[in-house]
Amino acid sequence: xxxxxxxxxxxxxxxxxxxxxxxxxxxxxxxxQFTRHFDSASMRILSLAGAMPEEYYSWRPGExxxxxxxxxxHITRYNYYYPVVxxxxxxxxxxxLDNLESVTGKETILEELERSIEYVRDVIGDIPEAGFSEPAxxxxxxxxxxxxxMQLITHKSEHLGQSIAYARTNGIVPPWSQ
Numbered sequence: 001x002x003x004x005x006x007x008x009x010x011x012x013x014x015x016x017x018x019x020x021x022x023x024x025x026x027x028x029x030x031x032x033q034f035t036r037h038f039d040s041a042s043m044r045i046l047s048l049a050g051a052m053p054e055e056y057y058s059w060r061p062g063e064x065x066x067x068x069x070x071x072x073x074h075i076t077r078y079n080y081y082y083p084v085v086x087x088x089x090x091x092x093x094x095x096x097l098d099n100l101e102s103v104t105g106k107e108t109i110l111e112e113l114e115r116s117i118e119y120v121r122d123v124i125g126d127i128p129e130a131g132f133s134e135p136a137x138x139x140x141x142x143x144x145x146x147x148x149x150m151q152l153i154t155h156k157s158e159h160l161g162q163s164i165a166y167a168r169t170n171g172i173v174p175p176w177s178q
Contacts, residue, residue: 030132031124034149038124041156042117045075047175048163049113054106056170066101068166072109073101075159079116082152083123086138087145092119124149 049072057069066074077100083089084097091097092115103112132146164174 029129030146030149031127031129034153035121035124037153038117038120038156041153041160044174044176045072045156045160045163046110046113046117048160048167048172049106049110051175052106052167052170052172056166056172057104057106057109059166059170061166061169066162068163069104069106069109070101071159071163071166072113073103075156076100076103076109076113076116078152078155079120082138082148082155083120086136086148087123089123089126120152 049068052068057072058067060067060070077097080091080095080097080100084091100112103109127145132144132149134145135142136145136148137143138148138151167174
């Protein structure tokens with residue numbers, strides 16, 4: 001294989017350049033990385049919930065399994081649960097964590113889901129970067145605040161996948177796949 005001297009020089013020159021402001025702007029901070037993933041999963045669950053016809057909101061794949069509406073409100077509940085219960089943030093006025101999963105009606109569910117997403121964005125924006133290393137309790141074990149947010153995004157993504165399966169089973173193509 002024949003490589004030209006100019007190509008080698010360009011490669012060596014580029015290898016010596018330190019990371020640029022573009023890399024720094026991309027957000028190496030945990031809060032930036034979390035927000036990108038959280039926003040992506042949030043956009044998907046919101047768009048899927050918007051595309052799902054209301055008559056499928058009560059559909060469930062089995063007797064003891066959550067309906068699509070219950071899955072959406074379960075996501076909503078845990079968007080509040082992790083900051084409120086594990087980190088001590090106050091719940092927004094009118095939020096009853098114990099009864100959120102019983103909310104019905106497509107428009108109400110979409111509003112509540114969106115409200116919970118904004119709440120998480122507000123909480124994550126309130127935490128200084130050093131605060132993500134602070135200790136927190138999660139399901140009886142000591143973790144960091146960062147681990148709580150990792151659990152939140154893992155939980156949301158798990159139920160997003162469940163929602164996608166519900167939609168596809170009922171012939172609904174997720175909007176981002178069309």
